Amino acid sequence: MKGKFKQSAKFLSILVIAISMLLSACTNNGDKPTANEGNTNASNEETKAPQEFRFTLGSNPPSLDPALMTDAQSSIVAAGLYEGLTRLNTKGEPENAIAQDITVSEDGKTYTIKLRNDVKWSNGDSVTAHDFEYAWKRALNPETASEYAYMLYYLENGEKYNNGEATADEVGVKAKDDYTLEVKLYAPAPYFTSLIAHYTYLPVHQATVEAAPDWASEAKSIVSNGPFILTSWAHGDKLVLEKNPNYFNKDAISFDKVTISIVVDNNTVYQMFETDKIDWIGAQAGSLPADLTQQLIKDGKAEVTPVASLYYYLFNNEKPPFNNVKVRKAFAMAIDRQSLVDNVAQANQQPAYGMVPPSISVPGGQDFREAYPDNYFTDNVEEAKKLLAEGLAEEGLSELPEITLLYNTDDNHKKLAEAIVDMWRKALGVEVKLANQEWGTFLETRKAGQFDIARSGWGADINHPINFTYDLIHSKSGNNDGRYNNPKVDELLNNSLVAETSDKSIQMMAEAERIAIEEDMAALPLFYYTTVTMLKDGFTGVVSDYAGHLDWVHGSKQ
Amino acid sequence: MLRFISGKFLFMLLSMFLLITATFFLMNAIPGSPLQGEKATSEAVQKNLEAYYGLDKPLIVQYGKYLENLLHGDLGISMKMKFRSVDKMIAESFGPSLRLGITALITSVVVGCILGILAAMHHRKLLDNLAMTIAVIGLAIPSIVLAPTMQYFLGTKLGWFNVAGLDGPLDYVLPTIALASGPIAFIARLLRSTMIEVLGSDFIKTAKSKGLSGYVIVVKHAFRNSMLPVVTYLGYLTAGIITGSVVVENIFAIPGIGKHFVTSIIDRDYPLIMGITIFYAAILMLTRFLADVAYVLVDPRMRSGGKVGK
Numbered sequence: 001m002k003g004k005f006k007q008s009a010k011f012l013s014i015l016v017i018a019i020s021m022l023l024s025a026c027t028n029n030g031d032k033p034t035a036n037e038g039n040t041n042a043s044n045e046e047t048k049a050p051q052e053f054r055f056t057l058g059s060n061p062p063s064l065d066p067a068l069m070t071d072a073q074s075s076i077v078a079a080g081l082y083e084g085l086t087r088l089n090t091k092g093e094p095e096n097a098i099a100q101d102i103t104v105s106e107d108g109k110t111y112t113i114k115l116r117n118d119v120k121w122s123n124g125d126s127v128t129a130h131d132f133e134y135a136w137k138r139a140l141n142p143e144t145a146s147e148y149a150y151m152l153y154y155l156e157n158g159e160k161y162n163n164g165e166a167t168a169d170e171v172g173v174k175a176k177d178d179y180t181l182e183v184k185l186y187a188p189a190p191y192f193t194s195l196i197a198h199y200t201y202l203p204v205h206q207a208t209v210e211a212a213p214d215w216a217s218e219a220k221s222i223v224s225n226g227p228f229i230l231t232s233w234a235h236g237d238k239l240v241l242e243k244n245p246n247y248f249n250k251d252a253i254s255f256d257k258v259t260i261s262i263v264v265d266n267n268t269v270y271q272m273f274e275t276d277k278i279d280w281i282g283a284q285a286g287s288l289p290a291d292l293t294q295q296l297i298k299d300g301k302a303e304v305t306p307v308a309s310l311y312y313y314l315f316n317n318e319k320p321p322f323n324n325v326k327v328r329k330a331f332a333m334a335i336d337r338q339s340l341v342d343n344v345a346q347a348n349q350q351p352a353y354g355m356v357p358p359s360i361s362v363p364g365g366q367d368f369r370e371a372y373p374d375n376y377f378t379d380n381v382e383e384a385k386k387l388l389a390e391g392l393a394e395e396g397l398s399e400l401p402e403i404t405l406l407y408n409t410d411d412n413h414k415k416l417a418e419a420i421v422d423m424w425r426k427a428l429g430v431e432v433k434l435a436n437q438e439w440g441t442f443l444e445t446r447k448a449g450q451f452d453i454a455r456s457g458w459g460a461d462i463n464h465p466i467n468f469t470y471d472l473i474h475s476k477s478g479n480n481d482g483r484y485n486n487p488k489v490d491e492l493l494n495n496s497l498v499a500e501t502s503d504k505s506i507q508m509m510a511e512a513e514r515i516a517i518e519e520d521m522a523a524l525p526l527f528y529y530t531t532v533t534m535l536k537d538g539f540t541g542v543v544s545d546y547a548g549h550l551d552w553v554h555g556s557k558q
Numbered sequence: 559m560l561r562f563i564s565g566k567f568l569f570m571l572l573s574m575f576l577l578i579t580a581t582f583f584l585m586n587a588i589p590g591s592p593l594q595g596e597k598a599t600s601e602a603v604q605k606n607l608e609a610y611y612g613l614d615k616p617l618i619v620q621y622g623k624y625l626e627n628l629l630h631g632d633l634g635i636s637m638k639m640k641f642r643s644v645d646k647m648i649a650e651s652f653g654p655s656l657r658l659g660i661t662a663l664i665t666s667v668v669v670g671c672i673l674g675i676l677a678a679m680h681h682r683k684l685l686d687n688l689a690m691t692i693a694v695i696g697l698a699i700p701s702i703v704l705a706p707t708m709q710y711f712l713g714t715k716l717g718w719f720n721v722a723g724l725d726g727p728l729d730y731v732l733p734t735i736a737l738a739s740g741p742i743a744f745i746a747r748l749l750r751s752t753m754i755e756v757l758g759s760d761f762i763k764t765a766k767s768k769g770l771s772g773y774v775i776v777v778k779h780a781f782r783n784s785m786l787p788v789v790t791y792l793g794y795l796t797a798g799i800i801t802g803s804v805v806v807e808n809i810f811a812i813p814g815i816g817k818h819f820v821t822s823i824i825d826r827d828y829p830l831i832m833g834i835t836i837f838y839a840a841i842l843m844l845t846r847f848l849a850d851v852a853y854v855l856v857d858p859r860m861r862s863g864g865k866v867g868k
Contacts, residue, residue, distance in 0.1 A: 063640035145610040149603050163602035214641035237813035263811040271714050271721040440590025440826050478598025
């Protein structure tokens, strides 16, 4: 026994030595920052290049091929890699990029775009009008199977070509010469200059694309034309972009290096910010942990920016009881939106009484909501009770049938749904059941119209109210999952596309929105999203754009 | 021995075939489509996409095509990560998971065995209690709690480690602890109970009476005889630990393979679901197979072909 003890004592002491060695190794490592604390700027020690910007994305970009991109993450990276005809500034207004001069024909259907002649691809080739013609036709080519091809349906015969009913030659885009692009539209689109800033309209390098279909999935095979070049892409881990020395407007670019880490966990993103590994959180480039958000806003450490996205519930307009407008209105008015934002959503979101978010502007730069405020209804429990009773009577119902609120599985959606169901219970005395489904299943159920009330959210592709009117309340829109159908609204929206002036067009869209909400309560708007962002001191020009996507390209560090 | 191995091998092939078939049809039975995003796409685009990925054909034809490609070693391309081949995605993300997994595996076995042996040798004494307390804590605290706690205190507060990434050797420490804490506890408890039994058996008493020291007895006799259940457990553990953990990977931002198991299903990325399932099954079967072989090597009774209950 004694021998055994000796042995184990010896063993233990070895273990202790090993552990202490490990610990001392760690302490040595820990010494570095401690020693540096004496210096004035210890935090600068790690960033060797002064003009470096670092942030995270929640997922690996699925593609950096402009024709195939569909998500915010890819678009944040692509904004640095590619240059289009126009680029949106921080206010969301289009500014000429490769386009030098854009002229529109009388009927608003033909655009003649003069291109700069000093723009180069990263392999040295010139960027010409032919590249744009090729890229747009490629995105529409049925064989490319681009999910965002519909963004190009504005082009004459664009939709037909995508459907296989027209040839590529019939599509309304043509390079007149190397630096002149002629675009023919199917109908006038006053926001066309914003539209061509969208990533589906970015040019691609023909020889590169034709050489390998997977050209856009590795850093070394990407040929781009933007302010930055992708120097490395470790999938699921890190993307590194460096300033493009041949970019035509390189003086406007300050960052030398941009490092993008793929980090899923919100808490990890925050810890990385705290330990000075990243410079930015928010706007689709990492988000703050929900339990810290409110405190950080209160302490002035985080900033809240409105986002052109709407959080709303869909009513199934075809199924009782929500085929009745009074019942729809009752449910919409029985919610205390401010309380919902303050106590549940908790990121200073703005209560929504319309469909178009406040950060959407109209051509000319004015906010849409300034001209057309969303005072279409109010939170009013008494009125709601009355309307519910009347609505049920109209339908010949003595009591409400069983109603289920369907949402996609997620903690935040769940909290909101529970709070809303509670508000309905208190205000209207109705019992609404909750059901949740995993995302893919949920989308299928919702598309099939198998719900009473379903959660929904909608963001903008371009800075224009059409995103929230035509897309959501037109009876022909594929995104109108509540199957709202009012011919008056359809007519207004159709006419808005061919209106003589942009003002008239906007006015018609606003009127369509008013009818859909004030008169019909087609859906149940809840709030307009915000994004909560944090930025390290010393950076300027890094912002969340109108849509709530990080815009970092023109940032700099002092 | 050869018969034993070839028998096992054939059984593996059959299991693999059944698994592929079951996964393929179950996966297609889940509602939702890989090609349906939140935004509605026109019917034409939807049709183009379906044609592109061959989803417009009857399921049985798709199945046949998949098997045919698989025989040629082609796992297809991801539907989510455009034009990325599934085998490349698996190969790239398996590297970090494998490196981290092996580190965690070695740590689990070494620390687990040390704790187990110490506990067994000092049965019902202070060291036993101490080792088992550590083991219970390791088993009770899930990595989803342990990992962020370590990340916060050792990473953010004390600044000893990076909070995320897998760039330097030190970056392995926290994820390794998070991955190994459970297995350490399991191995320690497993080894302790077997060893207490073995230490009480006749041949140990004989060895003691021959005058061998406690250390020699434990290392040369008791340990080897107590290893059998641990070796069996290692078969399962290895497959699990080297194919990553979605929790640990997410928390420490490790570009590993674990996340594919979850995201491929969420995305309905059919080729990736198939690829990742086949890959995991192959590793699981292989490690089980190796564990079986190791079992034979450790336990001479197995070599004579006699059946011993596992």
